[in-house]
Amino acid sequence: MPHPLEALVIRHTHRLPAPSGPAGQGGSAARRFDAALMSVGFKLSGELLERLSGLAEETVLDTASRTLDTVRAMVGDHVRHNVYFVDFPANVPDTLDFWMQCIREALDDDASRPGTLDQLRSGVVDLLTLPTYGTYRHTYEEMLNAHDELIAAAGDRMTVLHAGGTPEAEATALYLALAESATPLGEEDLRDLAVLAGHCTDGPQPAQIPVRENRAVVNRARLDRGADLLLDTVTDALRLACALSDGDVTLAEPTRFRSLPRPVRRALLAGLDAIIAASPAKLADVTAHREAFKRLGERLHPHEYPHWPHAADVFAVARGEKEARTLDSRVEELLGADDVTGAARLLASAAPGKLLRSLDRLLRACPGQVERDAVTAAAEAAAPQVSGRVLLSVREHFHNRTREQVPRPRRFFVNRGGRAWVTADTRPPVPEPETKRLVEALDAETRRRLPEPGHLLVDPAVLDVALPLSGKATAPGLGVLPRGSVSPVDGELLRFFVHWRQAQRSTDFDLSALMLDGSYETLTWLSYTALQDLEGEHSGDITDAPAPDGASEFINLRLDAVRGDFIVPQVNIFSGEGFEEVAESFFGFMLRDADQQGRPFEPRTVRMKSQIRGTGRVALPLVFLRGDDGRWRAKWLHLYLKGSPSANRVEGNRVSVATLVRGIVEHDQLTVRHLVGLMADRATATTWWDGTQLPNGPVTYIGLERPEGLHPQSVVITPENLRALIPA
Structure with missing residues (x-):
């Protein structure tokens, strides 16, 4: 029987857990397996090929079948990617000529002729009412027959699968790696951690869990097996309650708490009571999530457990019946009295991480050198108590604050959902001597914590x-890098693709590409309203994506023909379900040589494929930059714009997209x-x-x-x- 977590391990580690089965002569089957993998851009390592060759042929073939399904999904080849224009990118028509053809076909159709004539008389024709617009005009097999085979090239992607240990050992190692992560995980990784935590309940457990969301997921598994809970703040208990209700453990979205069994209620209340008994000041943490605690109290019934009075205090604070002054209010009071050094001392003792994140403001608020020296000294003393993620985040912040930005500095913000915005930076500069001293202290502390590399x-x-200071800055997928990363783009043809499959309602995603000059001004674009230009071609508009095959759109670009310095691919929601509502949605790009031919989608040429799961209505996965040397590079965005409820188009958001792209291009991530x-x-x-x-x-x-x-x-x-x- 295959291990239930085999596919999960392959996705995360590119390691194939050792198959169990009798020894045999599996060499021929292993070589066929390797050849099948290479057709989708993967390959067995030499060690793995040798290991499989020593197993029985049946075991190898079973392993091959499962693994091929996994890697095809990783690269996006698990679906049939059709195109509107059957021989795309060849013979893509002029946009207006194509629209006129659709109108002529509608007039030739008895059913659609009257409505089309009425629209022509009014002077406006809705393309979506034309019977041949927006739906595939040929089968997937007919599309395949219209294309020559892909010619292999040295630049085709080849992702190596390495030999892993036993399935249990691989699952345990992945569980510990995710649970012990020093940075927050993305949504998919959190879900995978929950699966692993449930599976690995009887094995080795993490030595430490520094990220609170990870701790909530592990605590749920510990609660299920009756182990002690890892709780040291009231928010830990709240996150666990969210996990038990399959809610948002990041607390970014409200959770609808379920009715909880009495043993679970007792465990949560006992944990809360112990936390407050040991440190009453932690009651102040309740106010940040007052409404969530009030709703949780309705499920826990703390009045039934009078022997845990400190737990009852938590909900009394949430209801406003008991006062618990927050750290922020005390800090603001000191700053209001111009006592900057007092505020720094308070933060250093109560929340060293918050002190470091507040340094910019504190240094600007200092009236003189004595106060600046005191704030800097407090930060230097607090640095050893702060997480590595905060050290590096503050280091990145001061780097961007002190470097030259032309024509004027900008502030770049991204929330948990990937929604981003840019605004002018009107803050006064931070003092240079103190900034230099702080940067040296941050680097020294980071260096001290790094392992001996040998x-x-x-x-x-x-x-x-870019350093992955948060998993939320990286979309799940293959070949995906953290937001702000820069990677080379080597190839003559650049081809984007988007695929989506609606869940319940008809849904229309539109793939577009915006070309900007060096001043971030629009030069041209490719979209369903501009099917071809000097730069390339659009594969045609698909307006419905039902199961089982969904829909795909492509844009083909000749990099040597691209005008300007920036290419910004984007996915606009024209109508229907959002990115988080559809059954499936992903974006990617391929690189090819001009003479490779092949189908519109060729898995071997895919360099990157990532899920699109943000909260906006316009997705910006990455931007391509032309360097001073003339070579193209990709800078990873993983961003979303709010957009409009419907009818989002590249023409309507090009100004806001250009502003956002400029903000992140001019922002230096720590790498x-x-x-x-x-x-x-x-x-x-x-x-x-x-x-x-x-x-x-x-x-x-x-x-x-x-x-x-x-x-x-x-x-x-x-x-x-x-x-x-x-x-x-």
């Missing part, structure tokens, strides 16, 4: 990958390069890997993909586990 082996291609520089100071040797010979002994390897032949005791950091770089 021999450091680095793939230079990873240096411009792997920063941490590599700090680690290199402590490495016994540092080698820049060129893809050829590997050192003989164990190394700490940091790169985009794990090379074959590394020493088995090596520490390997790739995008799949990049969060492991962030010190706790």
